[in-house]
Amino acid sequence: MKRREFLKSALAAGATLSAPAIFSPAKAQSRQETLLIVSESGPNNLDIHGVGTNVPGYEVSWNCYDRLISHEMKTGPNGQPYYDKDKFKMELADDMKLGDMSVTFKLKKNAVFQDGTPVAAKDVKWSLDRAVTVGGFPTFQMAAGSLTKPEQFVVVDDNTVRVDFARKDRLTIPDLAVIVPCVLNSELVKKNATEKDPWGLDYVKQNTVGSGAYKVVSWVAGTEVVFERNDKWTGGPAPKVRKVIWRMVPSAGNRRALLERGDADISYDLPNKDFVELKSDGKLNIISTPYSNGIQYIGMNVKNPPFDNPKVRQAVAYAIPYQKIMDAVLFGLAKPLFGAPANAPTEVAWPQPHKFNTNIEKAKALMAEAGYPNGFETTISFDLGFAGVNEPICVLTQESLAQIGIKCTINKVPGANWRTELNKKALPLYTNVFSGWLDYPEYFFIWCYHGKNSIFNTMSYQSKETDTFIDGAVTAAANGDKATYEKDVEGFVDQAYADMPRIPLYQPYVNVAMQKNVSGYAYWFHRRLDYRTLVKG
Amino acid sequence: MLGLIAKRLLLAIPNLIGVVIITFLLTRALPGDPAAYFAGPAANKEAIEQIRVKLGLDRPLPEQFVRYVKELAGGDLGNSLTTGQPVVTEIRNRLPASAELTLFGLVISISIAVPLGILAAVKQGSWIDHACRVVATAGVSLPVFFTGLLLVYVFYFLLGWSPAPLGRLDVFFSAPPQVTGFYLIDSLIARDFGLFRAALSQLILPGVTLGVFSLAPIARMTRASMLAVLGSDFVRTARASGLDTRTVILTYAFRNAMLPVITTLGMVFSFLLGANVLVEKVFAWPGIGSYAVEALIASDFAPVQGFVLTMAILYVALNLIIDVLYGLIDPRVRLEG
């Protein structure tokens, strides 16, 4: 009995003691200086060169490490700060001299790592060597800019590094500004490396060893990451936020609740519907920016029947309920890539809309022409990791395709298996999203449409004409031949839209919700948060 | 007593072996490919194959199994793909979180269900009896994640009585120095009452969610057991001797009725420990349940195997403790055992 009474009173006491930390003055001040980010999942590795590092890990790398160069900001399509893909900014380097087949960087004399060690050219070379040697995604990304061999990175003197080009490639310099070629404190890592692990992957997985604006002071995998400002940072103006706490909250509803009640500062991980509602409620700042070089599409396997028949593909392109998807799934938070007017000229840009729109009659006619007047059965697959968007797209598409006789079963593939399934290149019909860090049309097409059949050419598309245009564009860009470049870009876009191996639906938006007293959000090509410009209060 | 313990442990070993084998097979049957995951989003077939060889996944299953068992014997449960940490460390860090939550939920549940069951037994057949049954059954008829989300909506979002569902502690509190891993106990040991209150307030909603779900079996068992005891000879004698109702019910009947309830408690506890995966997901609770679920969805073998093995060992230990407790409380059982 006594026990029961005690329990009851403890419960009552606990229930009333919900007061957030604000009630305590010391806590109030620290709340003011700290930025609380909430998202569904967090990093599995703090090192972007690590094995199997996931996308949240990229955010850690971006904020805790410096690169030789970065980008200046311009005003984006929505009036907000947007990275300028053509203008570079010096970050670790003080000076950049472009040669014929090389580029030379002079490092900032006062640049230091977070432990006080000065940044030297040998650290840069060691880090770039690491990036091209560890394999996996980082090496792949470096190769996208023709950076493949350690021999390309030369230490000229203590303060000067030269990068030799393997070939003329317009993408080499931009590739030095992406997340991967970050500079690590080579001496510190070497001290913690072993024979079996010469690059110190195990050590850097758990510790940040860069010269960047923030350092990780605590990481509980799956729960939170705590960052503190590095006051010795030389890469730009001192960040305003002293401490950043990134918490993982698996339930989307709870994330929204936290934002609405003011208990969290930022989230970019909410369903579109919530963003639209929060915006109209006016209690939070919502910023939406289109993905650079990114498209959500419906893909088809063009090697096997029935989707090897272009008329079938065009029928599908006419049968997709584009506007329904825009309304019910995206709530308008995306740029449509369908329904361009029939007489619109092809632009030298990517993404750009295609001329198909929902037209069931035309679709039925094409099915009959293709030899499938009664339709056929197939499966439509999607990545469960992004079920919020993918599932309703598939449900609506399934419903619409049924009208022209195509009966689809929906196949949910868990996120971790999605890549494997795509790589098999056996899925007949699916929806997927692809975006490239380097915002150039030919970059997108090399990975997604070229006959080299990279893993991102999920449709197994092969077309000599398209390949010629793509190769032509790459060469023209490297040589600065604008006229040929534009002709070739228009060429491969027209070809892609005639063959329709994949049907672009829309260009997604990156949406961020912030408390009214938080500002300084800037859009980057990697679409993750840059803490260095954020301001609270 | 020791003989009993030893016998039970011996009997448990074949079960554990069975568990290890089945988990191994089940995780290998999961559709994901860890080699592809490790190789990263841009890997081609050769790169994936390389990683596969490195991870030892190209070897035939029996050989992989032997390797697994060898690592197990050395206390190595492997590494998790999704968090990148060794499984043993993660389980050791997360187990107290789940255990604390489950125990708290059980305490809440007992404090409501037992009085309810006694009341229903004493007033058998009346509307109170029916009402108790309805209430208890209602709690177990809703999916546990739904109850959790409703509670968050009402008590956090609408009323603001409850703190944010951000896990075990609000962001501005740091964990107490680790003694048991139970924040409630550790904060008291460290004499940090503010921390104690903070940890307690975070425990309430998820604890109530779990408690509501386990009301029914405990209430039902209490009622049944009380009924059986109330009809027995010694109670009739006690009543006949003129003892007042309260003493009869609580001192005599209740004590004797508790035995089957304790067995049920053990069952309920183990059931809860497996079922709190959903509650942990809703409340962002850093326990082993959410760990195992995320690993399972990501086809991440090692944590799932580690989780199942840990649970199996826990169950064996738990059942053993219950049997010992039973033997301590009821001398008749001891004589037979």
Added chain:
Amino acid sequence: MSESNSVLRHARYVVSENPVTGFAFAMFLLIAFAALFGPYIVPHDPLASDTAATLQPPSIKHWFGTDQLGRDIFSRVVVATRLDFAIAISSVILVFAMGGLAGIASGFFGGWTDRIVGRISDTIMAFPLFVLAMGIVAALGNTVTNIVLATAVINFPLYVRVARAEANVRREAGFVQAARLSGNGEFRVLLMHILPNIMPIMMVQVSLTMGYAILNAAGLSFIGLGVRPPTPEWGIMVAEGSGNIISGEWWIALFPGLALMLAVFCFNLLGDGLRDLVDPQRRT
């Protein structure tokens, strides 16, 4: 007095003692009716999306409102009855067939049968049951068949235990001796005499399992391992609607949640009532 007459009288007596059981039985009939005839009488097509009318609160046109794709929730809830009912019934049939038979065999024959069945049962019991169900569905694929299979597997030990205890008690009972003396083989005795005798006790367990099967499917849906869209099923509707609670669209999760709760509630109470009916000694 004929036998059925006395059963009915007994039933009426039990129901009058316990109005809750009567209520549960009425609910059961309602659910069965909805399962059988639901798809024919609903006002809207449960699969038809209408993006012009998404997320509408309950109204005259849509009694339970519409969901994210504009589908009528009332129609979906009613049509889902069939699938959930089917999941519940197939789960219990499967587990009864597997667990019940294994249990009575092990209780009746003892010896090696008992040991093997006991081992299997104990091994399953050693797993955290929900995680085992998740593992089975994740490994085999999220189809209704696998969900039913997973539910059956995790309830197997319970059925084995109950059936075994019952068969054990009756092993040397009079009627069993008589059956043997009449020349029935052991298997015949098992199936024709023991099995019918324990049916009443098993029925109690069966109705409780039916409720549990539906809750299990709901839990799996919440994780993402439930039935495939766009099939209407209460659990997956609740799971999808849970995200909308915070934004105020309470009807998406509430109505399927209520339907689910009512069904599970009804099965549980029915189980209690059946227990009172067939075995007054065990009345709880």
